[in-house]
Amino acid sequence: MSPLANHPFWKMNGAGNEIVVVDLRASAHVVTAAEARAIAADERSRFDQMMVLHKPRTPGTRCFIRIYNTDGSFAGACGNGTRCVAWVLSEEDGTESFLVETVAGILACRRVGPAAFSVDMGEPKFGWQDIPLAEEFRDTRAIELQIGPIDAPILHSPSVVSMGNPHAIFWVDDPYAYDLPKIGPMLENHPIFPERANISLAGVKSRDHIVLWVWERGVGITRACGSAACAALVAAARTKRTGRAATVSLPGGDLHIEWRDDNHVVMTGPTEVEHEGRFDPALFATAA
Numbered sequence: 001m002s003p004l005a006n007h008p009f010w011k012m013n014g015a016g017n018e019i020v021v022v023d024l025r026a027s028a029h030v031v032t033a034a035e036a037r038a039i040a041a042d043e044r045s046r047f048d049q050m051m052v053l054h055k056p057r058t059p060g061t062r063c064f065i066r067i068y069n070t071d072g073s074f075a076g077a078c079g080n081g082t083r084c085v086a087w088v089l090s091e092e093d094g095t096e097s098f099l100v101e102t103v104a105g106i107l108a109c110r111r112v113g114p115a116a117f118s119v120d121m122g123e124p125k126f127g128w129q130d131i132p133l134a135e136e137f138r139d140t141r142a143i144e145l146q147i148g149p150i151d152a153p154i155l156h157s158p159s160v161v162s163m164g165n166p167h168a169i170f171w172v173d174d175p176y177a178y179d180l181p182k183i184g185p186m187l188e189n190h191p192i193f194p195e196r197a198n199i200s201l202a203g204v205k206s207r208d209h210i211v212l213w214v215w216e217r218g219v220g221i222t223r224a225c226g227s228a229a230c231a232a233l234v235a236a237a238r239t240k241r242t243g244r245a246a247t248v249s250l251p252g253g254d255l256h257i258e259w260r261d262d263n264h265v266v267m268t269g270p271t272e273v274e275h276e277g278r279f280d281p282a283l284f285a286t287a288a
């Protein structure tokens with residue numbers, strides 16, 4: 001029988017980003033990449049990211065979260081998924097503010113509405129080794145990277161940021177004017193990104209509004225990406241395109257992002273439950 005059998009799970013979305021939350025706090029099992037891919041392949045539990053809750057590692061936190069992409073790889077951060085986890089934990093005991101832990105660190109979550117949450121996504125990192133990039137760039141506000149003909153590139157000079165995961169943001173007028181499904185995989189796997197990267201096209205509409213379309217590492221096109229929204233706002237503020245707070249509009253909805261003076265990035269947005277239940281013991285018996 002699968003080690004996941006009978007453990008609680010929720011199929012949710014955060015601004016359209018498809019999220020599965022699995023509660024393994026009562027188990028010592030660590031989901032394998034093959035199990036993650038099998039769960040993503042079943043339409044009842046399809047996900048962009050799966051958030052697996054484990055027993056806390058640090059006193060004062062509610063759980064340790066492992067984050068999986070559709071292809072079974074690990075994601076260092078997932079803003080939309082963290083809001084979904086916050087909904088599960090808040091419903092569990094009625095608390096409205098608590099800490100969770102991921103590989104990117106300890107994140108503070110706060111309920112701000114019936115299904116809306118703020119998550120402190122921590123501090124952005126800008127050093128080329130932090131992203132990471134394959135070679136030294138002193139200034140990561142715009143790195144030398146382009147695709148298309150040398151003298152007439154289609155996209156060039158992205159800003160790069162780590163929010164616990166690697167992001168590249170290309171500045172354009174209209175993100176939807178580009179063939180991101182075709183360009184995305186080339187950029188995600190470009191040799192400049194040794195751990196691959198999440199690729200965003202960002203259109204700055206005003207000092208406090210960004211339109212964003214994202215090709216996610218290990219997933220593909222998604223309807224929203226919280227950490228990309230944080231990375232885009234930080235990169236926009238760093239390059240003086242916006243102020244330090246903005247609404248980021250993604251295909252699945254809007255997120256509000258603020259880069260506070262203490263250097264922490266706070267993301268606020270919705271969550272929605274689609275269905276919940278327990279893993280069917282038969283379902284993944286042969287998956288791994």
Ligand SMILES: N[C@H](CCC[C@H](N)C(=O)O)C(=O)O
Pocket residue numbers: 017048049069074075076077078079080081165166198216217218219222224225226227228
């Ligand atoms: N959708 C997620 C981010 C996923 C990033 C992931 N694709 C990676 O490998 O870094 C979010 O809301 O932040």
